Amino acid sequence: MRPTIFAQSSKPGKAGVAVFRISGTQSLYALQQLLYNNPIDKIIPRYMYYQKIYDPISLELIDTAMVVYFKSPASFTGEDIVEVHTHGSIAITNMLYTALLKIEGLSCAEPGEFTRRAFLNNKLDLTSAEGLADLIEAETILQHKQAIQQMGGSLHRLFSQWRQDLLTIISLLEAYIDFPDEEVPPIILEQVQVNLEKLQYTITKYLNDNRRGELLRNGIKLAIIGAPNVGKSSLINFLTQREVAIVSNIAGTTRDIIETHLDIGGYPIILQDTAGIRLSCDDVIEQEGMNRALAAAKTADIKILMIEVRNQNIPDILINVIDNHTIIVVNKIDLINDMEHESYNNQKFIPISITEHLGLDNLLKEIESIASNISGLTEEPPITRARHRHQLEEVLIHLASCDPLGDLVLATEDIRMAIRTLSNITGNITVEEILGEIFSNFCIGK
Known part of the structure; x- marks a missing residue:
């Protein structure tokens, strides 16, 4: 029998309300201890x-609170759960935490232990649990929508259907393994081969x-690159609406990658301001900054290549990083009357003036x-973790090895x-290691 656990489920610190959760067979007993003589x-x-x-030992009044009981199995964890909603002062939460530790049979929950118990009690599968973790961490509307989709079981239904397809295939073959004297009808082998190829595709x-x-879950990297003094730092300050980067007329002011996070249209953007790129530079530190800028440009999901309106020549070293996800921006258009060019390398300029x-x-x-083009939501639930991608790649390896026209025993094992x-x-x-890795990333109380 699993021990009864408790934790503060609301965020620690001063707040209007604090929520403590108790889960396990001793939940009602713990509530009785806290209520003193109340039935x-x-x-x-x-x-x-x-x-x-009340404190169960000293009988000191801790707070007046709202309490609620969820009876197993109709609860988040599938166990008996009691929630205690107190005022959110640090003193009250510390007192209640200490009081719960005094109750026999209770122990403090590990990170993610409530959700882990929900998984073990078949209240949700691993992909739904990961969706719940993503929902808690979501910072933008689209991250929220993706997490809600996954928490609702979209990935579970998709992968379970593929699993069922494989079970159907293996059932066709195993029936004949049990009766080796009977030959497998060619139509069965043909059906198996077609179904395998269809699933592989x-x-x-x-x-x-x-x-x-x-990308939507982790953030889309957007690197701002260009020559010195074209306005890269001014642009990042505009986009973030605060002074993130130092703005100066002195070339080489930005030496390292400056990162900040923002929300553009619901998409999580990891904005990177980089050192200015120029052809000749004797400063070793600035040269290192330029090397890092080029490295950031190569790994960025979106690039903004900034040009100064009075000098629209792009250094050859930057031309090599231009791709379909590069936005060419001509800055300081307030300094001239008309644009001399409307496009470069068949890519349209976006003329701007930050000032x-x-x-x-x-x-x-x-x-x-x-x-939206690279990470927008689609009707089909997306892969959100490298863990999923790696396992699916392994599935393809096993399916590629499967040859139903050869040894049936080996084919069914694949x-x-x-x-x-x-x-x-x-x-x-x-597999305890996999479970531990997933649930250890949850916060205490979830």
């Missing part, structure tokens, strides 16, 4: 009660998504458009390995 036999599950909470196509879900706030809405729309690998994603496993 709990009339407490109805899912009803809130206004009660005084489906999974391969699914994997070729350019990491859409992972005069000209063209910046167009730039934001273009960033959002590219972000399919069985593919089924087990798919099960690793959703959690039809008992």
Whole structure:
């Protein structure tokens, strides 16, 4: 029997309300200890009660609180759960924490232990648990929507369907392994081969998504590159609406990569300001800054290449980093009357003036458009973790090894390995290391 656990589920620190959660067979007993002499036999599950909470040993009044009881299995963890909603002062939360430690049979929860118990009690699968973790960490609307989709079981349903397809295939073959004297009808082998190829194609196509879900979950890297003094630092300060980068007329002011996070149209953008790129430089530190700038440009998901309107020549070293996800921006257009060029390398310029706030809405729309193209939500649930991608790649390896026209025993074993690998994603496993890695990333109280 698992021990009864407790933790503060709300964020630690001063707040209007603090929520403590208790899960396990001793939950009601713990509540009885906190209520002192007040009876709990009339407490109805899912009803809130206004009660005084006491220290079970000193009988000191801790607070007046709202308490609620969730009876197993109709709870988040699938166990009996009690929640205590107190005022959120640091003194009250410390006193309640100490009081709960005094109750026999209770222990403090480990990170993610409540969600882990929900998984072990079949209240949710691993992909849904990971979706819940993403929901807690979501900072933008689109991250929230992706997490809600995954927490609702979209990935679980997709991977379970593939698993069921493999179970159907293996059942066709195993029936004949049990009766080796009977030959497998050619139509059965043909059906198995067609189904395997169809599933391989489906999974391969699914994997070729350019990491859409992972980009939305982890953030889209946007690097601002260009020659010195073209306005890169001014642009990053405008986009973040605060003084993130130092603005100066002195070439080489920015020496290292400056990163900041922002939300553009619901997309999580990791904005990178880089050192200015120039052809000749004797400063060793500035040269290192330029090397880092080029490295950032090569790994960025979106690039903004800034040019000064009075000098539209792009250094050859920067031309090599231009791709379909590069936005060429001509800055300081307030200094001239007309643009001399409208495009470069068949890519359209976006003319802007940061000081005069000209063209910046167009730039934001273009960033959002590219972000939508590379990480926008689709009807099919995306892969959100490298763990999922690695397991699916392993599934393809097993399916590629499967030859139903050869040894049936070996063929069914390849399919069985593919089924087990798919099960690793959703959690039809008992591998403690995998579970520990996933749930250790949760906060205490979740």
